[in-house]
Amino acid sequence: MKRSILLLLLSVMLWSCASPGMKWESIPEDKRATSVIYEIPGVGGDALFQRTVNWMNTAVVKKGGRIVQADKIGGSLSAKVMTTYNNMFVEVPASYTMRVNFKDGKVRVTCYDFEDYWGEYQKRARPVEDADFLRQLMKKANEKKEALFAYLKSGSPVAEEEW
8 A cells, every 4th residue: 555655656756747847848940030121211221231330339249249241232231149048047148140131221130040158168159949048039139129120210329228
């Protein structure tokens, strides 16, 4: 009798450890990017390019990121954006690539290649695969895209942080 109760209790404990809520969730690779097209009527592609470069220098480069590729003739600009996500009690450094394509009156912003940094000096990059962490990074990328759009519409910097 004691043995069967103990066996039942042990099997319930093991079953609870394997519950679906405890499993690691992954987002498929084709869903690990976010893209949006903004319309800015009356503004040419060259002006949009120059405004985006100005915004990137303020919002990305000064915060540890870098402009990776700038092609005014081809109408594209790519930058590595530095950010963090929350892993329980630790802020994990992360980055993603933001690509901006220009046409007269239109801008397409795509964020992809989400990576985090681990190791002794946090220099080793690896792709972010955990769904919760990826959602955090995508939310931050969407906020960054909205800040870019607000800047492109107004032509003047939008304060991200008030002092």
